[in-house]
Amino acid sequence: MSLTVRRATDADFDALIEHDQRGFGTTHAPGWIEAVRRLLDLERFLFAEVDGVLAGVTGAVPFPMGVPGGQVGIEGVTWVSVLPTHRRRGVLRALMEAQIPTLGTAVAALTASEGTLYGRYGYGAATEYRRIRIDRRFAVFRPEAPDPGGVRMITRDEARTHAPEVHARWAAATPASVLRGPVLWEYFLDDPADERDGGTALFHLAHPDGYASYRMHHDRGTMVVRDLFAATPEAHAALWRVLLTGDFVGHLETTQCPPGDALGFLLTDPRLIRTTEQRDGVWVRVLDVPAALAARRYARELDLVLEVHDPQLGTSRTRLTGGPDGADAAPTDALPDVVLGASALGSLYLGGHRASTLARAGLVEGPGVAALDAAFVADRPPMHGTGF
Protein backbone atom coordinates (compact mmCIF):
# COMPACT_ATOMS: atom_id res chain seq x y z
CA MET A 1 0.00 0.00 0.00
CA SER A 2 1.28 3.48 -0.84
CA LEU A 3 0.49 5.94 1.97
CA THR A 4 1.19 9.64 1.45
CA VAL A 5 0.25 12.67 3.54
CA ARG A 6 -0.37 16.06 1.94
CA ARG A 7 -1.72 19.46 2.92
CA ALA A 8 -5.32 20.08 1.84
CA THR A 9 -6.42 23.14 -0.15
CA ASP A 10 -9.68 25.09 -0.43
CA ALA A 11 -10.63 22.88 -3.40
CA ASP A 12 -10.79 19.89 -1.00
CA PHE A 13 -13.75 21.16 1.05
CA ASP A 14 -16.42 18.89 -0.45
CA ALA A 15 -14.07 15.89 -0.21
CA LEU A 16 -13.46 16.75 3.45
CA ILE A 17 -17.19 16.82 4.24
CA GLU A 18 -17.81 13.51 2.42
CA HIS A 19 -14.87 11.89 4.19
CA ASP A 20 -15.98 13.18 7.59
CA GLN A 21 -19.49 11.78 7.15
CA ARG A 22 -18.06 8.38 6.20
CA GLY A 23 -15.40 8.46 8.92
CA PHE A 24 -17.84 9.30 11.73
CA GLY A 25 -20.88 7.55 10.20
CA THR A 26 -23.00 10.68 10.28
CA THR A 27 -24.86 13.13 8.04
CA HIS A 28 -24.07 16.80 8.48
CA ALA A 29 -26.87 19.34 8.38
CA PRO A 30 -26.62 22.03 5.65
CA GLY A 31 -26.46 24.86 8.22
CA TRP A 32 -23.52 23.19 9.93
CA ILE A 33 -21.67 22.66 6.64
CA GLU A 34 -22.03 26.34 5.77
CA ALA A 35 -20.76 27.40 9.22
CA VAL A 36 -17.66 25.20 9.00
CA ARG A 37 -16.99 26.38 5.46
CA ARG A 38 -16.46 29.87 6.92
CA LEU A 39 -14.60 28.62 9.97
CA LEU A 40 -12.00 26.25 8.56
CA ASP A 41 -8.70 27.05 6.94
CA LEU A 42 -8.13 23.99 4.74
CA GLU A 43 -4.40 24.71 4.67
CA ARG A 44 -4.37 23.61 8.33
CA PHE A 45 -5.65 20.15 7.29
CA LEU A 46 -3.65 17.08 6.31
CA PHE A 47 -5.04 14.40 4.00
CA ALA A 48 -3.67 10.84 4.06
CA GLU A 49 -4.08 9.10 0.72
CA VAL A 50 -3.73 5.36 0.26
CA ASP A 51 -3.11 4.35 -3.34
CA GLY A 52 -4.54 7.73 -4.35
CA VAL A 53 -7.75 7.41 -2.26
CA LEU A 54 -8.49 9.88 0.55
CA ALA A 55 -8.31 7.56 3.58
CA GLY A 56 -7.69 9.80 6.58
CA VAL A 57 -7.85 13.42 7.75
CA THR A 58 -6.57 15.55 10.58
CA GLY A 59 -7.06 19.28 10.95
CA ALA A 60 -6.23 22.16 13.25
CA VAL A 61 -8.16 25.27 14.23
CA PRO A 62 -6.37 28.00 16.18
CA PHE A 63 -8.05 29.66 19.16
CA PRO A 64 -7.15 31.08 22.57
CA MET A 65 -7.53 28.58 25.42
CA GLY A 66 -7.71 29.41 29.10
CA VAL A 67 -4.79 28.34 31.27
CA PRO A 68 -4.25 29.07 34.98
CA GLY A 69 -3.67 32.83 35.15
CA GLY A 70 -4.45 33.69 31.52
CA GLN A 71 -4.91 32.41 27.98
CA VAL A 72 -2.61 30.94 25.34
CA GLY A 73 -3.07 30.64 21.60
CA ILE A 74 -3.35 26.95 20.81
CA GLU A 75 -4.03 24.72 17.84
CA GLY A 76 -7.18 22.68 18.39
CA VAL A 77 -6.64 19.36 16.61
CA THR A 78 -9.91 18.22 15.11
CA TRP A 79 -11.71 16.37 12.28
CA VAL A 80 -9.52 13.30 12.87
CA SER A 81 -10.87 10.20 11.17
CA VAL A 82 -9.90 7.28 8.95
CA LEU A 83 -12.26 5.57 6.51
CA PRO A 84 -13.83 2.34 7.85
CA THR A 85 -12.16 0.50 4.95
CA HIS A 86 -8.65 1.68 5.88
CA ARG A 87 -8.43 1.32 9.66
CA ARG A 88 -5.67 -0.36 11.70
CA ARG A 89 -3.07 0.04 9.00
CA GLY A 90 -1.20 3.01 10.45
CA VAL A 91 -3.09 5.86 8.76
CA LEU A 92 -3.80 7.69 12.05
CA ARG A 93 -0.19 7.26 13.14
CA ALA A 94 1.06 8.70 9.84
CA LEU A 95 -1.27 11.68 10.20
CA MET A 96 -0.42 12.41 13.83
CA GLU A 97 3.32 12.16 13.26
CA ALA A 98 3.13 14.37 10.18
CA GLN A 99 0.97 16.93 11.97
CA ILE A 100 3.10 17.56 15.07
CA PRO A 101 5.85 19.51 13.23
CA THR A 102 3.19 21.60 11.43
CA LEU A 103 1.54 22.80 14.64
CA GLY A 104 2.76 26.34 15.14
CA THR A 105 1.90 26.92 18.80
CA ALA A 106 3.51 25.88 22.09
CA VAL A 107 0.42 23.89 23.02
CA ALA A 108 -2.11 21.82 21.07
CA ALA A 109 -5.30 20.25 22.35
CA LEU A 110 -8.06 17.92 21.24
CA THR A 111 -11.08 16.03 22.48
CA ALA A 112 -10.96 12.28 21.90
CA SER A 113 -13.57 9.79 20.75
CA GLU A 114 -11.70 7.04 22.60
CA GLY A 115 -9.35 7.17 25.56
CA THR A 116 -6.66 4.89 24.14
CA LEU A 117 -5.77 6.81 21.00
CA TYR A 118 -3.66 9.88 21.70
CA GLY A 119 -1.28 9.24 24.62
CA ARG A 120 1.17 7.62 22.18
CA TYR A 121 1.43 10.97 20.38
CA GLY A 122 2.22 12.93 23.55
CA TYR A 123 -1.32 14.12 24.36
CA GLY A 124 -2.48 13.80 27.97
CA ALA A 125 -6.03 13.80 29.37
CA ALA A 126 -6.10 17.18 31.13
CA THR A 127 -9.70 17.81 32.19
CA GLU A 128 -12.82 15.90 33.17
CA TYR A 129 -16.06 16.35 31.29
CA ARG A 130 -19.46 15.37 32.62
CA ARG A 131 -23.08 15.36 31.62
CA ILE A 132 -25.54 15.90 34.47
CA ARG A 133 -29.26 15.43 34.98
CA ILE A 134 -31.17 17.15 37.76
CA ASP A 135 -34.72 16.39 38.85
CA ARG A 136 -35.88 19.98 39.12
CA ARG A 137 -38.96 19.16 41.20
CA PHE A 138 -36.73 18.47 44.22
CA ALA A 139 -34.03 21.11 43.65
CA VAL A 140 -34.07 23.47 46.65
CA PHE A 141 -31.49 26.16 47.33
CA ARG A 142 -30.04 26.35 50.83
CA PRO A 143 -31.85 29.13 52.72
CA GLU A 144 -28.60 31.09 53.16
CA ALA A 145 -27.31 30.44 49.60
CA PRO A 146 -26.62 33.60 47.59
CA ASP A 147 -29.65 34.99 45.76
CA PRO A 148 -28.21 37.91 43.80
CA GLY A 149 -30.97 38.18 41.16
CA GLY A 150 -30.38 40.35 38.13
CA VAL A 151 -31.26 37.78 35.46
CA ARG A 152 -33.49 38.78 32.54
CA MET A 153 -34.68 37.02 29.42
CA ILE A 154 -33.23 38.53 26.27
CA THR A 155 -33.86 38.12 22.58
CA ARG A 156 -31.51 36.34 20.23
CA ASP A 157 -30.46 39.72 18.83
CA GLU A 158 -29.62 40.99 22.31
CA ALA A 159 -27.68 37.80 22.92
CA ARG A 160 -25.51 38.56 19.86
CA THR A 161 -23.95 41.42 21.84
CA HIS A 162 -24.27 40.19 25.40
CA ALA A 163 -23.18 36.55 25.09
CA PRO A 164 -19.78 37.04 23.38
CA GLU A 165 -18.81 39.83 25.81
CA VAL A 166 -19.60 37.82 28.94
CA HIS A 167 -18.21 34.62 27.45
CA ALA A 168 -14.87 36.33 26.75
CA ARG A 169 -14.64 37.37 30.42
CA TRP A 170 -15.56 33.84 31.57
CA ALA A 171 -13.00 32.35 29.16
CA ALA A 172 -10.20 34.63 30.38
CA ALA A 173 -10.66 33.27 33.91
CA THR A 174 -11.32 29.59 33.20
CA PRO A 175 -8.64 26.98 32.45
CA ALA A 176 -9.40 24.89 29.32
CA SER A 177 -11.95 27.42 28.04
CA VAL A 178 -12.35 27.59 24.27
CA LEU A 179 -12.76 31.22 23.20
CA ARG A 180 -15.54 31.32 20.60
CA GLY A 181 -14.86 33.65 17.69
CA PRO A 182 -17.55 35.59 15.76
CA VAL A 183 -18.28 32.78 13.26
CA LEU A 184 -18.91 30.26 16.01
CA TRP A 185 -21.12 32.70 17.90
CA GLU A 186 -23.11 33.37 14.77
CA TYR A 187 -23.59 29.63 14.26
CA PHE A 188 -24.57 29.00 17.89
CA LEU A 189 -27.03 31.88 17.96
CA ASP A 190 -28.49 31.22 14.51
CA ASP A 191 -29.62 27.96 16.12
CA PRO A 192 -30.47 26.12 12.87
CA ALA A 193 -33.83 24.31 13.04
CA ASP A 194 -32.29 21.05 11.79
CA GLU A 195 -29.91 20.99 14.79
CA ARG A 196 -32.45 21.25 17.60
CA ASP A 197 -32.86 17.52 18.19
CA GLY A 198 -36.64 17.89 18.40
CA GLY A 199 -36.51 20.73 20.93
CA THR A 200 -37.70 24.34 20.82
CA ALA A 201 -35.59 27.25 19.62
CA LEU A 202 -33.09 28.51 22.20
CA PHE A 203 -34.15 30.80 25.04
CA HIS A 204 -31.54 33.27 26.32
CA LEU A 205 -30.84 34.44 29.88
CA ALA A 206 -28.62 37.41 30.67
CA HIS A 207 -27.01 38.49 33.92
CA PRO A 208 -24.57 41.46 33.83
CA ASP A 209 -21.76 38.90 34.37
CA GLY A 210 -23.29 35.78 32.88
CA TYR A 211 -25.18 34.18 30.03
CA ALA A 212 -27.16 30.97 29.63
CA SER A 213 -29.18 29.43 26.82
CA TYR A 214 -31.53 26.47 26.90
CA ARG A 215 -34.17 24.71 24.89
CA MET A 216 -37.21 22.73 25.98
CA HIS A 217 -37.90 19.15 24.94
CA HIS A 218 -41.56 18.94 25.98
CA ASP A 219 -41.92 15.43 24.56
CA ARG A 220 -39.49 14.10 27.18
CA GLY A 221 -40.14 16.69 29.89
CA THR A 222 -36.57 18.01 29.77
CA MET A 223 -34.81 21.35 29.63
CA VAL A 224 -31.39 21.14 27.96
CA VAL A 225 -28.99 23.92 28.97
CA ARG A 226 -26.64 24.47 26.06
CA ASP A 227 -24.56 27.37 27.34
CA LEU A 228 -23.87 28.57 30.87
CA PHE A 229 -20.99 31.00 31.26
CA ALA A 230 -20.64 32.92 34.53
CA ALA A 231 -17.77 35.36 35.02
CA THR A 232 -18.58 35.80 38.73
CA PRO A 233 -19.99 33.57 41.52
CA GLU A 234 -23.01 35.91 41.69
CA ALA A 235 -23.84 35.32 38.03
CA HIS A 236 -23.40 31.56 38.52
CA ALA A 237 -25.82 31.45 41.47
CA ALA A 238 -28.33 33.80 39.84
CA LEU A 239 -28.47 31.86 36.56
CA TRP A 240 -28.78 28.48 38.28
CA ARG A 241 -31.65 29.79 40.42
CA VAL A 242 -33.60 30.75 37.32
CA LEU A 243 -32.78 27.52 35.48
CA LEU A 244 -33.81 25.31 38.41
CA THR A 245 -36.99 27.05 39.48
CA GLY A 246 -38.89 27.05 36.18
CA ASP A 247 -42.02 25.00 35.59
CA PHE A 248 -43.25 22.74 32.77
CA VAL A 249 -40.39 20.25 32.77
CA GLY A 250 -39.16 17.65 35.22
CA HIS A 251 -35.47 17.39 34.39
CA LEU A 252 -32.59 19.64 33.45
CA GLU A 253 -29.65 18.26 31.47
CA THR A 254 -26.37 19.92 30.65
CA THR A 255 -22.68 19.39 30.02
CA GLN A 256 -21.86 22.91 31.23
CA CYS A 257 -21.32 21.98 34.89
CA PRO A 258 -17.88 20.41 35.32
CA PRO A 259 -16.80 18.21 38.24
CA GLY A 260 -15.95 20.53 41.12
CA ASP A 261 -18.59 23.11 40.15
CA ALA A 262 -20.07 25.04 43.10
CA LEU A 263 -23.68 24.14 42.19
CA GLY A 264 -23.82 21.18 44.58
CA PHE A 265 -23.03 23.49 47.50
CA LEU A 266 -25.85 25.88 46.59
CA LEU A 267 -28.46 23.13 46.95
CA THR A 268 -29.84 21.45 50.05
CA ASP A 269 -29.27 18.07 48.36
CA PRO A 270 -26.12 17.87 46.20
CA ARG A 271 -27.00 14.29 45.29
CA LEU A 272 -29.74 15.63 43.02
CA ILE A 273 -26.96 16.37 40.52
CA ARG A 274 -26.79 12.98 38.86
CA THR A 275 -23.79 12.42 36.62
CA THR A 276 -25.01 10.48 33.60
CA GLU A 277 -21.63 10.54 31.83
CA GLN A 278 -18.13 11.39 33.00
CA ARG A 279 -14.94 11.03 31.03
CA ASP A 280 -11.79 12.78 29.90
CA GLY A 281 -12.48 16.19 28.34
CA VAL A 282 -9.64 18.17 26.78
CA TRP A 283 -6.35 16.43 25.95
CA VAL A 284 -3.29 18.68 25.94
CA ARG A 285 -0.07 18.24 23.98
CA VAL A 286 2.87 20.46 24.95
CA LEU A 287 4.94 21.11 21.82
CA ASP A 288 7.40 23.70 23.19
CA VAL A 289 8.04 22.99 26.87
CA PRO A 290 9.69 26.30 27.91
CA ALA A 291 7.17 28.46 26.02
CA ALA A 292 4.20 26.51 27.35
CA LEU A 293 5.39 26.56 30.96
CA ALA A 294 6.15 30.30 30.85
CA ALA A 295 2.69 31.03 29.44
CA ARG A 296 0.75 30.11 32.58
CA ARG A 297 0.89 31.14 36.22
CA TYR A 298 1.35 29.01 39.31
CA ALA A 299 -0.47 28.79 42.63
CA ARG A 300 2.84 28.74 44.59
CA GLU A 301 6.37 29.95 43.96
CA LEU A 302 8.44 27.21 42.38
CA ASP A 303 11.95 26.63 41.00
CA LEU A 304 12.22 23.22 39.38
CA VAL A 305 13.99 21.39 36.59
CA LEU A 306 11.63 19.19 34.57
CA GLU A 307 12.95 16.41 32.35
CA VAL A 308 10.33 15.59 29.71
CA HIS A 309 10.48 12.42 27.62
CA ASP A 310 8.61 13.06 24.41
CA PRO A 311 7.85 10.15 22.04
CA GLN A 312 8.00 12.40 18.97
CA LEU A 313 10.21 15.36 19.99
CA GLY A 314 12.87 13.69 22.16
CA THR A 315 14.02 14.39 25.71
CA SER A 316 14.46 17.93 27.06
CA ARG A 317 15.27 19.58 30.37
CA THR A 318 13.65 22.88 31.34
CA ARG A 319 14.17 25.06 34.39
CA LEU A 320 10.89 26.61 35.49
CA THR A 321 10.80 29.49 37.96
CA GLY A 322 7.63 31.35 38.76
CA GLY A 323 4.57 31.79 40.88
CA PRO A 324 1.25 33.66 40.98
CA ASP A 325 2.62 36.70 39.13
CA GLY A 326 4.22 34.96 36.16
CA ALA A 327 6.91 32.50 35.18
CA ASP A 328 10.13 32.03 33.24
CA ALA A 329 11.26 28.79 31.67
CA ALA A 330 14.40 27.97 29.71
CA PRO A 331 16.37 24.91 28.56
CA THR A 332 19.00 23.70 31.04
CA ASP A 333 21.53 20.92 31.56
CA ALA A 334 20.94 20.81 35.33
CA LEU A 335 19.83 17.60 37.01
CA PRO A 336 16.04 17.17 37.05
CA ASP A 337 13.75 17.53 40.08
CA VAL A 338 10.95 15.74 38.23
CA VAL A 339 10.93 13.34 35.30
CA LEU A 340 7.77 12.77 33.28
CA GLY A 341 6.49 11.96 29.80
CA ALA A 342 4.98 14.50 27.40
CA SER A 343 1.54 12.97 27.93
CA ALA A 344 1.83 13.39 31.73
CA LEU A 345 2.92 17.01 31.28
CA GLY A 346 -0.16 17.55 29.09
CA SER A 347 -2.34 16.07 31.85
CA LEU A 348 -0.90 18.51 34.40
CA TYR A 349 -0.75 21.63 32.24
CA LEU A 350 -4.24 23.04 32.85
CA GLY A 351 -4.17 22.33 36.58
CA GLY A 352 -7.05 19.84 36.39
CA HIS A 353 -5.05 16.84 37.62
CA ARG A 354 -2.56 16.66 40.46
CA ALA A 355 1.08 15.67 40.05
CA SER A 356 0.80 13.49 43.17
CA THR A 357 -2.03 11.52 41.53
CA LEU A 358 0.06 10.91 38.42
CA ALA A 359 3.06 10.04 40.62
CA ARG A 360 0.99 7.32 42.30
CA ALA A 361 0.43 5.90 38.81
CA GLY A 362 4.17 6.00 38.13
CA LEU A 363 3.85 8.77 35.53
CA VAL A 364 5.80 11.48 37.39
CA GLU A 365 8.92 10.81 39.46
CA GLY A 366 11.45 12.72 41.50
CA PRO A 367 11.87 14.84 44.63
CA GLY A 368 10.03 17.78 43.03
CA VAL A 369 6.60 16.08 42.87
CA ALA A 370 5.24 17.85 45.99
CA ALA A 371 6.30 21.28 44.67
CA LEU A 372 4.74 20.50 41.28
CA ASP A 373 1.59 19.36 43.03
CA ALA A 374 1.15 22.60 44.97
CA ALA A 375 2.08 24.95 42.12
CA PHE A 376 0.30 23.50 39.08
CA VAL A 377 -3.19 23.11 40.58
CA ALA A 378 -5.85 25.46 39.12
CA ASP A 379 -7.97 27.68 41.36
CA ARG A 380 -11.20 26.72 39.57
CA PRO A 381 -12.44 23.65 37.71
CA PRO A 382 -11.27 23.55 34.09
CA MET A 383 -14.12 23.59 31.57
CA HIS A 384 -13.91 23.90 27.79
CA GLY A 385 -17.51 24.97 27.21
CA THR A 386 -17.39 24.44 23.44
CA GLY A 387 -16.60 21.14 21.73
CA PHE A 388 -14.01 21.08 18.99
Ligand SMILES: CC(C)(COP(=O)(O)OP(=O)(O)OC[C@H]1O[C@@H](n2cnc3c(N)ncnc32)[C@H](O)[C@@H]1OP(=O)(O)O)[C@@H](O)C(=O)NCCC(=O)NCCS
Ligand atom coordinates in the same frame (compact mmCIF):
# COMPACT_ATOMS: atom_id res chain seq x y z
C1 LIG B 1 -9.71 6.11 15.67
C2 LIG B 1 -9.19 6.03 14.23
C3 LIG B 1 -8.86 7.45 13.76
C4 LIG B 1 -7.92 5.18 14.23
O1 LIG B 1 -7.35 5.22 12.94
P1 LIG B 1 -6.43 4.02 12.39
O2 LIG B 1 -5.84 4.47 11.11
O3 LIG B 1 -7.19 2.76 12.41
O4 LIG B 1 -5.28 3.96 13.50
P2 LIG B 1 -3.80 3.36 13.27
O5 LIG B 1 -3.90 2.08 12.48
O6 LIG B 1 -2.90 4.39 12.73
O7 LIG B 1 -3.42 3.05 14.75
C5 LIG B 1 -2.58 3.91 15.48
C6 LIG B 1 -2.37 3.31 16.83
O8 LIG B 1 -3.59 3.41 17.57
C7 LIG B 1 -4.04 2.12 17.96
N1 LIG B 1 -5.49 2.16 17.81
C8 LIG B 1 -6.16 2.63 16.75
N2 LIG B 1 -7.47 2.55 16.98
C9 LIG B 1 -7.63 2.02 18.20
C10 LIG B 1 -8.74 1.71 18.99
N3 LIG B 1 -9.99 1.92 18.56
N4 LIG B 1 -8.52 1.20 20.20
C11 LIG B 1 -7.26 0.99 20.64
N5 LIG B 1 -6.15 1.29 19.93
C12 LIG B 1 -6.35 1.79 18.73
C13 LIG B 1 -3.37 1.16 17.04
O9 LIG B 1 -3.22 -0.10 17.64
C14 LIG B 1 -2.03 1.84 16.78
O10 LIG B 1 -1.16 1.61 17.86
P3 LIG B 1 0.46 1.56 17.64
O11 LIG B 1 0.78 2.40 16.42
O12 LIG B 1 1.01 2.16 18.89
O13 LIG B 1 0.76 0.12 17.44
C15 LIG B 1 -10.22 5.39 13.31
O14 LIG B 1 -10.57 4.14 13.85
C16 LIG B 1 -11.50 6.22 13.12
O15 LIG B 1 -11.55 7.05 12.23
N6 LIG B 1 -12.53 6.00 13.96
C17 LIG B 1 -13.81 6.71 13.82
C18 LIG B 1 -13.69 8.22 13.99
C19 LIG B 1 -12.93 8.57 15.24
O16 LIG B 1 -13.17 8.04 16.30
N7 LIG B 1 -12.01 9.53 15.12
C20 LIG B 1 -11.21 10.02 16.21
C21 LIG B 1 -11.85 11.28 16.70
S1 LIG B 1 -11.03 11.92 18.11
